[in-house]
Amino acid sequence: MDKFDVIIVGAGPTGIFAAYELVRNRPSLNICLVELGNLIKNRERHEVMSGVGGAGTFSDGKLHYTPVLSHEKMFHLYQPHEYQKYLDAVELIFTQFGVHAEYYPRNMEEAKTLADNAKKKGIKLFIRKAQHVGSDKLPAVIKNFEDFLISKNVTIKDKTEVVDVLVQDKTVQGVRLSNGQNLYASKVILAPGRIRAHWLQQLSEKLGLAYTYEKVEIGVRVEFAEAVLKKHAELMYETIFMMRTPTFDDVVRTFCPCPKGYVAAEQYDDFVCVNGHSNSDNNTENSNFAFVSEVSLTEPVENTIAYAKSIAKLATTIGGGKPILQRLTDLQKGRRSTWDRIDKSFVIPSLRDVTPGDISMALPHRIVTNITEGLEMLDQVLPGINSGHTLLYAPEIKLRSSKIQTDKNLQTEIKGLYVAGDGAGVSGNITGAAVTGLISAEGILNTL
Incomplete structure (x- = not known):
């Protein structure tokens, strides 16, 4: 025995x-x-x-x-x-x-200055003691x-x-x-x-x-030119912004920023999501972070996990078993992305095993609205993040398990x-x- x-x-x-x-x-x-x-x-x-x-x-x-x-x-x-x-x-x-x-932030006073400036725009920047070990x-x-x-x-x-x-x-x-x-x-x-x-x-x-049941977070992985996040990344490495969107007053936030990193697919049993990775000696031209909207459910449905998974499965179906990739400008104009359109972007996608498409076909309208409004707000502290060349991968889902x-x-x-x-x-x-x-x-x- x-x-x-x-x-x-x-x-x-x-x-x-x-x-x-x-x-x-x-x-x-x-x-x-x-x-x-x-x-x-x-x-x-x-x-x-x-x-x-x-x-x-x-x-x-x-x-x-x-x-x-x-x-x-x-x-x-x-x-x-x-x-x-x-x-x-x-x-x-x-x-x-x-x-x-190495520990971050490298300079606490400078980090506090960035946080104060963000606060003036209605955005919270979290300051955390952290180390970046690296995927390698x-x-x-x-x-x-x-x-x-x-x-x-x-x-x-x-x-x-x-x-x-x-x-x-x-x-x-x-x-x-x-x-x-x-x-x-x-x-x-x-x-x-x-x-x-x-x-x-x-x-x-x-x-x-x-x-x-706990809240879940549903959204996209945002990929953009490394220069957009450079100042914050060099000081803090990990920059987590949180804000409330004007239309729905919902909380949206960034998490898991990967300066000079790359986007990767994350395979679950019956759906696929995206994530970000970065090595200790990052040297790519892009950076990325998750940008998600908080979702809490009450009566009659409380199962936030089932809700989030249903969205992930729909996105996987629309993407033909792959994540969906869309230029921000295409999302803003209400049209799907194609490889021809994506190849016009100054930002070259680090994950190519994707399906160009329309994220609004997979994510609920409320979440898409939160994402577009949130990126507009973020552009005040990260100029260039709301550029039409910015790339969006879906779905990025942070499942919060039942407690x-x-x-x-x-x-x-x-x-x-x-x-x-x-x-x-x-x-x-x-x-x-x-x-x-x-x-x-x-x-x-x-x-x-």
Whole structure:
């Protein structure tokens, strides 16, 4: 019988940091880390969403250490100053495992001046302490974590799917694998990541765990001349702008900016989205960022995840299985883009495996209006962003998982069962996911 002290489902940042914290404090623990994808040494570049390191492994490797934006997902359990202590611990651990990237902003006073100028235009510019590791260097850092855990006798079962959780008398007993095998443990952390957020929601329903739907963000990936973002990028690297649009008074924002980066497709089970990537030594002529509109639903439909996925599936259908690409000027003129029109743009698309088309055929009118109005507003602080040459890729969707009800240690109503990371709705980036790994591990250690 496969019996362990702790089973961790998912070897993304949450699972890795949870395993690290457990073996650091209790080296004798028998820990099993179960991962849907490959070990990092066997992971291919197209395996974006699963594998040791999680979805962040082949991202551009931004690490954030200021408790704002997606870190606020844990503020129902922790005050910002409490949460900051965990962020500081994550920063130290990343340093120990090989992250030595430059910190941003490079000059805090200059960053504050930019933020003040944006505020005068009705736009909020977030200032965050951050590092840019790079898509080329982050896998090596993850490999260091993987090697460490293996050296501490953590069992890593890669290419293994967990399909169910074993529960008796409201107490966790272990997990069931897709091959019918059972793994047993009195402590289980579920951290399956965004790719299996829907599975975790279904499991919650089956187990009777309470959860709430979070807002989702739907929009496009904007690609433009590198010069447009150059001043901000050199100072801050990551510039996150937020504003409210005039027509609908909706929140739109940028996220995941990739200075001198490139746009990439992100394949899910039955739809395709876009994302951005950048290496540590970026040298392309373009920059890009996500530009999205927040969507919250109330009665009678609350399932924001299903809503966002339905839009992604429609866009994928219209794009013939590929993302849709459109020049901003074509969108503004109400016409579809063609390769002839796109090739007239001064901005050369970094992702060519796309279908030129009309984004307004795929995204709801309200979201398209928010995007066009938001770009007009942004042009006041980023002159040139609203140029007709700017390229838009759709869909860019940030799924925010259902938030499962837990205690402060992320333990559910089922004794010994913890949920953490993006898939559980309590994080939204690499460092946030890592924090929830530390918190869930700490909760387990306090019971031993």
